[in-house]
C-alpha cells in the first residue's frame with residue numbers, strides 16, 4: 001500500500017549514527033523522506049554520513065551527543081530541532097557491548113554498559129518526548145534492543161540485562177505516552193556483523209551461532225529496513241509497546 005513507509009515531512013533523530021546499524025538506519029530514514037539528525041560522539045564520522053545523505057539530496061544534520069551526558073543530550077536535541085524542526089521520530093540505537101564473566105566484572109564496566117544502553121536511551125527519549133508533548137505533536141520512538149534482551153549467552157550479562165531492561169522501559173513508556181499520541185516500540189535484532197561484534201562473530205563461537213540460526217546466516221543491516229520503517233511510520237499506527245524480533249529464526253530454536 002503506498003504511503004505506509006513514507007516519512008516525508010518528518011524529522012528523525014538517530015543516536016549512534018556515526019557507524020554500524022545507526023548509520024544504516026539514518027540512510028534508510030533519509031531515503032524514506034525524513035530529515036535526519038545524526039547523533040553520536042565522533043563528529044568526523046557523522047560528517048561523512050551527512051555527506052552520504054546529501055549525495056542523494058537527503059537532509060541530514062550532525063549533532064555531537066554523548067548519551068551518558070544529560071547536558072549534551074539537551075543541547076543536541078535543541079540544536080536538531082532548531083535546524084530540522086520538531087523531532088517526530090527517535091531511534092535509540094547507541095549501544096556498547098563489553099564481554100566478560102559476571103564474577104570479576106568491574107563496577108565501571110557494568111555501569112558503562114547500563115549507562116549507555118539503558119540510561120542513555122531513557123534520557124534521550126525523555127528529552128525528545130518532552131519536546132513532542134510541549135509542541136503537541138505525535139511521535140514514534142524505536143528502541144534498538146536485542147534478542148539478548150530475552151535470551152542469554154555466557155559473558156554478556158551487562159549487555160543482556162541492559163537490553164532486557166530496555167524492553168521493559170519500552171513497554172512502560174508506551175503505556176505512559178499513549179495519551180500523548182507517542183508510540184514506543186522496540187526492534188530486537190539477532191546477529192549482524194558490525195564493529196560491535198566482528199571479532200566475536202568470526203570466532204568458533206560465532207560460527208556456532210550461525211549454524212544454529214535457522215536461516216544459517218548472520219543478518220544484513222538491510223534485513224532491518226522494513227521493520228524499522230514499519231515502526232517509524234504510519235504503517236504501525238496501532239502498535240505501541242511491541243517488540244519486533246528480526247533474527248533469522250535464532251530465538252525460536254531451543
Ligand SMILES: NC(=O)c1ccc[n+]([C@@H]2O[C@H](COP(=O)([O-])OP(=O)(O)OC[C@H]3O[C@@H](n4cnc5c(N)ncnc54)[C@H](OP(=O)(O)O)[C@@H]3O)[C@@H](O)[C@H]2O)c1
Nearest residue numbers: 016018019020021040041042066067094095191192194196
Ligand atoms: N550488531 C548486532 O548484531 C546487533 C544485534 C542486536 C542489537 N544491536 C544493537 O544495535 C545498536 C547498534 O549496534 P552496532 O552493531 O551498530 O554497533 P557499533 O557499530 O559499535 O555502533 C555503536 C554506535 O553507538 C554509538 N555510541 C556508543 N556509545 C555512545 C555514547 N555514549 N553516546 C552516543 N553514542 C554512542 C557509537 O558512536 P560514537 O562512538 O561515535 O559515539 C556508534 O555509532 C546497539 O544498541 C546494539 O546493542 C546490534
